[in-house]
Amino acid sequence: xxKSHAPIALITLVKLLVLFFVMTMMGGLxxxxxxxxxxxxxxxLQDWETGNATSVPVAGTNGTLSSVLNFGTIMVVDDxxxxxxxxxxxxxxxxxxxxVNSALDGSDLHLLFSVVFTNEKYNGSTLxxxxxDRFFLKYREVSVVAGTGLFRYAQGHAVLETVYLxxxxxxxxxxxxxxxxxx
Ligand SMILES: *[C@@H]1O[C@H](CO)[C@@H](O)[C@H](O)[C@H]1NC(C)=O
Ligand SMILES: *[C@@H]1O[C@H](CO)[C@@H](O)[C@H](O)[C@H]1NC(C)=O
Ligand SMILES: *[C@@H]1O[C@H](CO)[C@@H](O)[C@H](O)[C@H]1NC(C)=O
Ligand SMILES: *[C@@H]1O[C@H](CO)[C@@H](O)[C@H](O)[C@H]1NC(C)=O
Numbered sequence: 001x002x003k004s005h006a007p008i009a010l011i012t013l014v015k016l017l018v019l020f021f022v023m024t025m026m027g028g029l030x031x032x033x034x035x036x037x038x039x040x041x042x043x044x045l046q047d048w049e050t051g052n053a054t055s056v057p058v059a060g061t062n063g064t065l066s067s068v069l070n071f072g073t074i075m076v077v078d079d080x081x082x083x084x085x086x087x088x089x090x091x092x093x094x095x096x097x098x099x100v101n102s103a104l105d106g107s108d109l110h111l112l113f114s115v116v117f118t119n120e121k122y123n124g125s126t127l128x129x130x131x132x133d134r135f136f137l138k139y140r141e142v143s144v145v146a147g148t149g150l151f152r153y154a155q156g157h158a159v160l161e162t163v164y165l166x167x168x169x170x171x172x173x174x175x176x177x178x179x180x181x182x183x
Contacts, residue, residue, distance in 0.1 A: 036153075036181040036182060036183055037181065037182055037183065038179065038180070038181055039151075039178075039179075039180050039182065040177075040178065040179055041178045042175065042176065042177050042178070043081050043082065043083060043092055043093070043115075043175075043176050043178070044081070044082045044083070044084060044085050044089065044163065044173055044174065044175055044176070045079050045080075045081060045095050045173065045174040045176060046079050046080040046081070046082055046087050046173055047077065047079050047171070047172045047173065047174060048079070048087070048171045048172075049068070049169060049170040049171055050169040050170070050171060051169075051171070054077060054078050054079045054080065055068075055075050055076075055077045055079060056075065056076055056077075057073050057074065057075055058074050058075070058076050059073070059074045060072045060073035060074060060101075061073070067170075068101060068109070068170055069101065069106050069170075070101060070106055071101050071102070071103060071104050071105070071106055072100075072101060073100070073101045074098060074099075074100050075098060075099050075100070075109075076097075076098050077095055077096065077097060077098065077099065077113060078094055078095075078096050079094065079095040079096075080094060080095075081093040081094055081095050081115055081117075083119075085163045085164065085173050085175065087173070090119075091118065091119075092117060092118065092119040092122075093115055093116050093117040093118050093119065093122070094115075094116050094118070095113050095114070095115050095116075095129075096113055096114050096116055097111075097112050097113025097114055097129075098112050098113065099111045099112060099113065099133070100112070102132075103134075107134060107135070107136055108132050108133065108134050108135075109132075109133040109135060110130075110131075110132060110133070111129050111130060111131055111132075111133050111142055112129070112130050113128075113129055114126045114127070114128055114129070115127045115129060117149075122149070122150055122151075124149050125147065125148060125149030125150040125151050126147060126148045126149065126151065127144050127146075127147045127151055127154060127178070127180065128144065128145045128146040128147060128154075129142055129143070129144060129145075129158065130142065130143050130145045131143045133160060135162060138161060138162075139159055139160070139161055140159075140160050141157050141158065141159050141160070142157065142158050142160060143156075143157055143158075144156035144157060144158060144178060144180050147180065147182055150182070151180060151182045152182060152183060153182055153183050154180045154181065154182040155180065155181050155182075156178060156179050156180030156181055157178075157179060158176045158177060158178040158179075159176075159177040160174055160175065160176060160177075161174070161175045161177075162174055162175075163175050
């Protein structure tokens with residue numbers, strides 16, 4: 001009796017393998033069946049207001065002379081995104097968009113920008129960052145609300161830490177530790 005079961009078991013196994021192979025090949029179903037992918041990455045935002053500034057105030061209570069530390073100031077950024085904390089580290093993308101000081105006491109920056117990747121791994125893909133950057137905290141968390149390219153349908157979060165800050169010039173380097181789910 002046991003003998004006759006062996007071929008059935010083998011055929012079932014082969015069927016399952018074929019089914020799994022077909023499912024894996026069908027990219028569209030990939031995510032639904034196997035669930036979203038999780039990607040972790042760490043990068044640094046080079047937010048410089050002086051010396052080849054990439055972050056400029058465009059409006060606020062004192063016009064273009066407004067300080068990022070005051071409520072109401074809107075900054076436009078095209079910050080280098082690097083793989084290390086040093087400004088000369090390898091560039092992996094740009095952070096392009098705005099942030100707005102949106103706390104009456106000046107303690108919060110509302111971030112709203114795209115990270116546009118230019119490195120080999122993620123070239124052309126983007127992540128959309130949005131959230132409350134309560135920059136006086138050692139660690140704070142903002143949302144990754146969407147993405148494009150490799151990061152279509154992305155959702156996740158980034159833990160931010162200021163690794164360099166010079167108050168007189170308002171130059172800063174912010175570490176982003178990102179976790180995203182995407183298909
Ligand atoms: C600004 O950019 C120029 C040209 O790339 C460079 O020579 C100069 O050293 C930079 N200045 C600073 C402060 O990084
Ligand atoms: C607005 O800018 C002027 C000119 O730089 C400066 O004297 C003044 O202190 C600024 N006021 C505020 C509230 O930042
Ligand atoms: C990224 O893509 C652009 C446009 O397709 C291309 O010119 C560039 O060489 C690529 N960069 C890398 C690092 O692959
Ligand atoms: C990023 O955060 C994770 C926890 O979410 C931690 O395990 C990891 O060490 C962090 N990476 C860096 C480079 O700080």
